[in-house]
Amino acid sequence: MAESSFVAPSRRWPGWVAACVWAIAVGGGAVTALSLAEAHRQTGRAEKAEAHIAALQPTLVAAERASGSIPTEVEIRQLAADISRLNALAGTRHLDLAPLLDALEGALPASVWAQSLTYDVERGTLALSLLSRDEATLPGALTAIEALDALEDVILERQVRRQDGQDSLVQYDIRAVAR
DSSP: OOOOTTTSOOOSSHHHHHHHHHHHHHHHHHHHHHHHHHHHHHHHHHHHHHHHHHHHHHHHHHHHHHHHTOOOHHHHHHHHHHHHHHHHHHOOOOOOHHHHHHHHHHHSOTTEEEEEEEEETTTTEEEEEEEESOTTHHHHHHHHHHTOTTEEEEEEEEEEEEEETTEEEEEEEEEEEEO
């Protein structure tokens, strides 16, 4: 009897074709799984970046405001002219308080401390009360204050003995004029 393809079809490589189809399916599944994992990782990175952008937004706004508030050269010249005009209206001023305090701090010995200080920057008048437990240190402190270049007309206005609990203190009240 003759064999025909209708009765018993001949399959030459059915195992190889099935194996290739399965290999392609498994490979495609692996690629899909890796793609999904990478997409998940990228989503996490994007969320972190968005959170970082949100955290930096106030800094960016502050930087934009600051860059917008930097005066131009013309505006700086105008400000300098305004300051000169206002200084002329205010009149002469004497030494600022910060350099004066620095000079006083350097002049006073450790055993002498200031109880009170009054300074008028417009007039340049200084009133200072010094205290010490040791009466011998105050004349040296007065001499050091008189030697300061920042002050002139240094006068010892009064010397007072004070009792503070069990401590006996000596107080010098000094007046001076800043240059």
